[in-house]
Amino acid sequence: MELRQLRYFVAIVDHGSLSRAAVVLHVAQPALTQQLRQLEQDLGAQLLHRTAQGVHSTDAGKVFYEHAQAILKQVADARSAVTQSARPSGSVTLGLPHSISGALALPLLTAARQHYPDITLQLTEELTGNLAEQLKSGRVNLAVLFDDGQLTPFATTVLAEESLCFICRADAPWFPGRDVITLQEALQATLILPGLQHGVRPRIEAVAKAAGLATGEVIEINSIAILKSALMAGMGATILPVAPVLPEIDRGAMRALAIHGPAISRTVVLCASRTLPLTNAATAISRLAVDVASELCSSGQWPGATLR
Structure with missing residues (x-):
């Protein structure tokens, strides 16, 4: 199994078509088909259904797609960590629960653009259970979760205490x-x-x-x-x-x-993986998130939230 095969497979799924993926990847379609066939042989499972309307992931393909995305992101993070200069740059993915994004998303995005113009901050909104799994697999660099006593797999920093x-x-x-x-x-x-x-x-x-x-x-x-x-x-x-x-x-x-x-209140925490190292860019965003949350609590712009 090669990294290029993972990239090819993810591109095919994302574009829903071998022909469109071939154009985007600048790869001849027969070569793309051959790499996909080799990947399926290596895994011993069919990953895609081919139809006249395009391609669709099988159940095995859906599982492999999640892992392929996580692997490719970790490779990109590793490359970024090696090549970064003293000025943080690169891409950082931060996961936010639906009930937090309204208070934190826009202020954090605005602060990141102001203080770290070379960092591309990607915000994703998900259910907390899904975010925890994505953080474990490396699909997101950071996630805002709630301290329910089940966060031991993560390195945590308290952001606020929020009343219900x-x-x-x-x-x-x-x-x-x-x-x-x-x-x-x-x-x-x-x-x-x-x-x-x-x-x-x-x-x-x-x-x-x-x-x-x-x-x-x-x-x-x-x-x-x-x-x-x-x-x-x-x-x-x-x-x-x-x-x-x-x-x-x-x-x-x-x-x-x-x-x-x-x-009733809940403790809002910023979480990172204990096993996957943060890039300089992710570390910078982590510190910025703490500062932004503190400012929002102190100024009253995050209603019902207090510093802890």
């Missing part, structure tokens, strides 16, 4: 005229929450269990955009940080109530 609130449509029947409720009261509502393996859900379940409480009826939705649509449709309420729904709160479409007795 009870959030519902402005005219919803829950607790009219109140600004504060208890956790027990919050859990009695029909809640729209992410699945157990993602986002705020593990934290809510842990705090509730420690208080001798349990969630009632839960509608599971893993997309922030769909979750907000469900809230506006009156399907239920949620327990989330304020930042993802701040535009809706500001225009009076939603309201947020503080939760006490006990309060």
Whole structure:
């Protein structure tokens, strides 16, 4: 197996066609087909289905595609680490959960362009469970995750402590005229929450269990955009940080109530692999992320988040 075969395979999948991939790679199509055939023989598995409309990954191909991407990224990072000068340069991929990107993505991207013009910062938005796997495999250099006691495989730096609130449509029947409720009261509502393996859900379940409480009826939705649509449709309420729904709160479409007795918060951490070394560029972005988060907390531009 050769690196060029990995590059060829990824290009074929990305472009959905051997002919288009051949043009982009500047390789004759028969040579590309031969390299693909050799790769499949080496792996002992068919990676692609060929059809008149193009090519599609088999189940084995989908698995191999993820690994091929990770390997090619690590090779690029290794080359960048060797060739970088004192001025950080190169590409850095940072993964952000959906519920954090609204607060952190744009300020971090703006700061990176200002302070490190030679670094290409690629931001990817994913579910936390997916981000952890991508960080382990090397598909992302850094990821913002939540400290749920399962982050031992990673090197971590705390960015902030973020409070969670009870959030519902402005005219919803829950607790009219109140600004504060208890956790027990919050859990009695029909809640729209992410699945157990993602986002705020593990934290809510842990705090509730420690208080001798349990969630009632839960509608599971893993997309922030769909979750907000469900809230506006009156399907239920949620327990989330304020930042993802701040535009809706500001225009009076939603309201947020503080939760006490006990309060719920989550620890936001920046994670890197313990086994894959960071490039100079990734190290610079890591430090910048800490600085940006600190400034956002201190200035109040990250609602509900405080320094820890």
